[in-house]
Amino acid sequence: MQEEKRTRSNKSRTDATRAALMKAARDLFSQKGYAETSTPEVVKAAGVTRGALYHHFEDKVDLFRAIVTEEYQKVAAEITASAKDDPKDAIDALRQGSRGFLAAMKDHGRVRIMLLDGPAVLGRAEIDRIDRETSADALRLGLEDAMEAKQMKTLPVQALTVQLSALFDRSALAISEGEDRDAHLEILDAIFETLA
Template identity: 70%
Template sequence: MQQKSVTRSNKDRTEATRSALLKAARVLFAEKGYAETSTPEIVRAAGVTRGALYHHFEDKVALFRAVITEEYRAVAEEITKSAKTVPGSALDALKQGSRGYLDAMADRGRIRIMLRDGPAVLGQMELDKIDRETSADTLRMGLAEAMRAGQIKRLPIDALTVQLSALFDRVALAVSEGDDPNDHLEVLDAIFQSLK
C-alpha cells in the first residue's frame, strides 16, 4: 500500500514539474520569443532546478517543441468546437472552422510561437508533422468531407490543404497586426464558395 502512494506521489510531482516548465516556457516564449528566452530564465520562472529541466527535455528546442505542440492542440480544439456549433453542411463547418481558427489565433503569444518562431526554430516539415499529430488534419478532413458530399469540387486534397493552410496562417498574422478579421472572414467564405 505504501509503495502505491509513493509511486503516485512521484508521478504527480513529475507531472507538476513538467507542467510548470511548459507553463513558464510558454509565457516567456510568448513575451520575449524563442531566441531571447534562456533556459535559466525558464527554470527560475518555473521554480525548478536546471536538472529538472533536462530530466524532462533534452534541450531548449525540445521544450519549445512541447510548448508548440500544446498550442497546436489548443487551436485544433477551438476549430473542432467551432465547426460543431453549426448544424448543416460540411461547407458550413469549414466556414465556421475558419472563425474558430481566427479566434484561437487571437492570442499574440500564439502567433509568435506558432507562426513566427515555430518555422525558424523547428522548420516547416516539423511543424507539419506536429499539425498532423495534434489536429488529425482538421482542415484536410473538412475539405475531404465537403468533396465527398459534392459541396466543393474535387481537387488534389494535399495541394488544396497546403495552400489553404498557408492562407489561414497569413490571415492570422494580418489580423494580429490590426486587420479587421471580418474582412478576412468575408474573403475566406468567398474562397470556400468559389470551390463549388
C-alpha cells in the first residue's frame, strides 16, 4: 500500500515536472523563437533542475519536437471542435474545418512554433510526419468523403492534401502578419467550390 502511494506520488511529480518544462518552453519558444531560447532559460522558467530537463528530454531539439507535436494536436482538436453544427454535406465539413484551422492559428506563438521554427529546426519531413499523425489526416479524410459523395471531382487525394495543407499554412502566416482573415476564407471557400 505504501509502495503504491509512493509510486503514484513519484508519477505525479514526474508529470508535474514535464508539464512545467513544456509550459516554460512553449512560452519561451513562442515569444523568442527556438534559436533565441536557451535550455538554462527553460529550466529557470520551469523552476526545475537542468538534470530534470535531461531526464525528460534528450536535448533542446527533443523538447522542441514535443512542443511542436502538442501544438499540432491542439490544432487538430480545435478543427474537430469547429464542426459544432452538423455539416450539411462534405464540402460544408471542409469549410468548417478551414475555419477551425484558422481560428486555432490565431495564436502568434503557435504560428511561429509550427510554421516558422518547426520546419527550420526539425526539417520538412519531420513536420510532415507530425502533421500526418495529428491533423492532416482529417483534411485527407474530408477530401475523400467529398470525392466519394461526388461533391468533388476525383483527384489524387494525397497530392491534393499536401497542396491544400500548404495553402492553409500560407493563409495562417499571412493572417498572422495582419492580412484579412475573411478574404482568405473567401478564397478557401472558392477553391472548394472549384473542386466540385
